[in-house]
Amino acid sequence: MATDRRVVMRTSVIPTERKSYAAVTGSLEENNFTRAAYNKNVVSSAGRLGGSSKMTDISSTQWQDAWSSLTSGSWEEVTTNWNTYYLIWSGHVGASTTRVQLSSDTDDLQFCYIKNRGSNTVKISLDSDSTYPLKLSSGASTMFRGYSTNLKINEVYVKTASGTSTVEYIIAQ
Amino acid sequence: MANEKIKYSNGCSLQELESTSAKWYQDSDVGSKLAGNANVAMSGGSLAYQSEKVITGAESALSSKDFIYVKCLSGDDVKISLDNGSNYLIRLSADESFASELDSSVATVIINTDGTSIIEYLSGT
Numbered sequence: 001m002a003t004d005r006r007v008v009m010r011t012s013v014i015p016t017e018r019k020s021y022a023a024v025t026g027s028l029e030e031n032n033f034t035r036a037a038y039n040k041n042v043v044s045s046a047g048r049l050g051g052s053s054k055m056t057d058i059s060s061t062q063w064q065d066a067w068s069s070l071t072s073g074s075w076e077e078v079t080t081n082w083n084t085y086y087l088i089w090s091g092h093v094g095a096s097t098t099r100v101q102l103s104s105d106t107d108d109l110q111f112c113y114i115k116n117r118g119s120n121t122v123k124i125s126l127d128s129d130s131t132y133p134l135k136l137s138s139g140a141s142t143m144f145r146g147y148s149t150n151l152k153i154n155e156v157y158v159k160t161a162s163g164t165s166t167v168e169y170i171i172a173q
Numbered sequence: 174m175a176n177e178k179i180k181y182s183n184g185c186s187l188q189e190l191e192s193t194s195a196k197w198y199q200d201s202d203v204g205s206k207l208a209g210n211a212n213v214a215m216s217g218g219s220l221a222y223q224s225e226k227v228i229t230g231a232e233s234a235l236s237s238k239d240f241i242y243v244k245c246l247s248g249d250d251v252k253i254s255l256d257n258g259s260n261y262l263i264r265l266s267a268d269e270s271f272a273s274e275l276d277s278s279v280a281t282v283i284i285n286t287d288g289t290s291i292i293e294y295l296s297g298t
Contacts, residue, residue, distance in 0.1 A: 004190035005200060010208075011183050011270035013242045015220050015295060018176035041178060046222035046295055049242060050181075053268040060190075068187075068203045113185050115209040123276055126255070126262050133255040133279045141183045141209025142273040147252045147264035170187065170203065 004060045005172075007111055009143060011050040016041040055111060055145065059173045063105040063153065069093050069169045092117050092166035095158050099129045105153040107173040109146035112156060116140055118165025125157040132159070143170075177215045179240050179297050181272050184208030213274055215239050217298040229289050231258060235282040240297035244270040249288035257281040 019042045026033040069092065093100065095118070102114075116122040116136035123132035124142070134142060146152075158167055185207050187200035199205065216239055225246060226232075234257070235241060245251040245265040252261035253271060257280060265271055275282070284292060 002189045002200070002202075003192045006188050006190075006197070008186040008188060009183075009269065010185070011242075011244075011272050012181065012210075013270075013272050013295060014180040015222070015297065016178050016180065017220060039176070041176065044177075044220055044222070046220070046224075049244065049293070049295060050270050050272070051244065051268060053266070053270075055266070055269065062202070065202065068200075070203050070205070070207075113183070113207060115207065127260070131256070131278060133276050135274045135276045136209075137211040137213055137274060139209055140181070140211035140213075140274065141207070142271075143183050143185055144271055144273075145264045145266075145269070147250075147261045150260060151262045168207065170185070170207070 002060045005058050007055045007058055008052065009055055010052045013049040015044040015046050017044045058110050063107055063173050066103065067170065067172050092168050094164065095122055095160050095167055096164045097160055097162060099157045099159045101154065102156050102158065102169055102171050103153050105173070107153050108149050109151045109153045109156065109171065109173070111145055111170065111172045113143040113170040114141060114158065115168045116165055117168055120163040120165045121161045122158055122165050122167055123161060126151055126155055128155045129157045177218045177220050177297065178212055179215065180210065180212040182208055182210035183272060213240060215297040219298040220295065222295045223293060225291055225293055227289065227291050228284070228286050230285065232284040235296050236280060238275050238282065238296045238298055240274050241282055242270065242272040242295040243284055244293050246291040246293060248290035249286055251290050251292055252285050252287065254283040254285070255279055258283040261285060
């Protein structure tokens with residue numbers, strides 16, 4: 001059991017928009033600087049958004065070692081043969097068009113982080129497979145805290161829009 | 174235009190307090206810092222940014238968005254509903270942010286507060 005736990009969270013959002021640049025003519029005796037018209041994505045007027053924060057509401061004692069897909073301790077819970085279990089050694093969980101419940105624990109969700117490690121889009125449900133409002137492109141991650149008692153750990157499901165993928169996650173009380 | 178994009182990343186570092194001191198270490202269950210990022214195109218080529226704003230109740234209906242970013246700059250906790258205010262499932266305390274792509278099935282996002290909060294948000298369509 002840990003003495004205490006906390007989460008340092010960091011989010012960065014950079015909106016960009018397409019800007020057109022007019023052609024520019026110009027030359028020296030030996031060099032031609034003429035540039036054709038072109039388009040380029042630049043940071044929008046909103047600028048760079050996000051920031052860091054420290055969240056201390058996470059419990060020092062977690063519901064099980066499997067609160068993180070990355071902990072080697074979760075292998076202690078495995079009772080099937082290693083070559084037939086859906087977890088792979090890297091700590092990633094397989095996802096397909098069939099729903100996957102990240103945990104059956106019924107405690108309030110204090111913190112959740114999910115990353116799509118595969119190449120197909122992953123969708124996330126926060127209401128036990130009823131709707132899938134969040135999605136993650138390949139390589140993307142999201143994180144959130146549950147509000148009050150409205151979101152339980154066992155209500156988080158993932159699945160892919162098509163094909164298969166893998167996710168890594170933290171799901172904490 | 175449909176060339177507007179949002180490059181976003183979310184990362185976290187789980188930390189654990191060492192048992193005999195006041196020093197924080199990387200959580201021994203997780204073992205590393207985690208992060209992911211993507212550069213996603215907005216289908217409708219539209220970005221809308223709301224700078225620092227005081228809210229005391231439900232804030233604007235953000236409809237049919239591809240992406241949402243909300244930050245609680247200060248004040249009371251902020252709560253987010255992804256189903257037009259029926260259920261508030263996500264909480265943000267001061268300085269915390271939420272950023273995610275949204276599925277096309279999400280009709281309306283509502284941002285609300287437990288009291289008085291100052292927020293900023295960005296949406297992309």
